[in-house]
Amino acid sequence: MATFVLVPGAWLGAWAWEHTARALREHGHTALPLTLTGLAEHVDRGGPGTDLDTHIADITEFVERNDVRDVTLVAHSYAAAPATGAAGRLGDRLERVIYVDSAPFTAGMCMLDLMPPQVADQLNRQVSASGDGWRLPLPPFEVLGLSSSLDGLDEGRRDALRSRATPHPFGTYTQRLDSPAEPRPGVDRVLVACHDFTGLLDSGMPMLAYLNQPPWRRFDLPTGHWPMLSAPAELADVLDTAVS
DSSP states (O other): OOEEEEEOOTTOOGGGGHHHHHHHHHTTOEEEEOOOTTSGGGGGGOOTTOOHHHHHHHHHHHHHHTTOOSEEEEEEGGGHHHHHHHHTTSGGGEEEEEEESOOOOOTTOOGGGGSOHHHHHHHHHHHHHHSTTTEEOOOOHHHHTTTSOOTTOOHHHHHHHHHHOOOEETHHHHSOOOOOOOOOTTOEEEEEEOHHHHHHHHTTOGGGGGGGSTTEEEEEOOSOSOHHHHSHHHHHHHHHHHHO
16 A cells, blocks of 8 residues: 655645545555645745745655655645655655646746746736735636636535635745756656646647656546546545556
8 A cells, every 4th residue: 555645736735635635545545635834724834935945845844754655745736846856855765756737847947937928927916916925815716717727626616725725825936946856766657637738748749748658657537627626536546546
């Protein structure tokens, strides 16, 4: 059985993994969701200095503090950035890394690089106007849906996401990833692709071609960008298959 460390994406906390974690435990696995600094129950720990390095340290220290080994590190969406940084620091504690509707970052990359310049400018304005200069509130769903599939998020799930989401520390979006250490040889690398990302991977984009080749293993999950909310049991089934 596997030990999963589950890292949520932007605006989320460990709460987002509740149903997937329960399903993984029913499969016999250990499931350890974590909350990053400045979010959910750790909102009071955040501040203007909270950045990508903070979240990389969160993941690394969580694994070491819980003294877990043979870790399967699961990163959803934004969490790909700190998970990329943490993966190389975990040494022989790391057995596998799984990116859920996301992909590893390269050295010098930041979250804003994934967005058109006009969107990045809009986020900067939003942070200045309503985030005290360092927090990014959850955008309206009509804005989120422009870049991320909302498939599977019915009204009840959207209400839950809206009510529990925390403004995200924006320094984690603007700080560029230092040259991350590569995970040790033999670490299993897995991609779980949802609707929009599946299309991108199948489009033949040169920058994504490596994700369709060994050592990467790919699993497609027909739901939107937040599968732990829209299809939690199905996501657990895919994660179980990936480690079997």
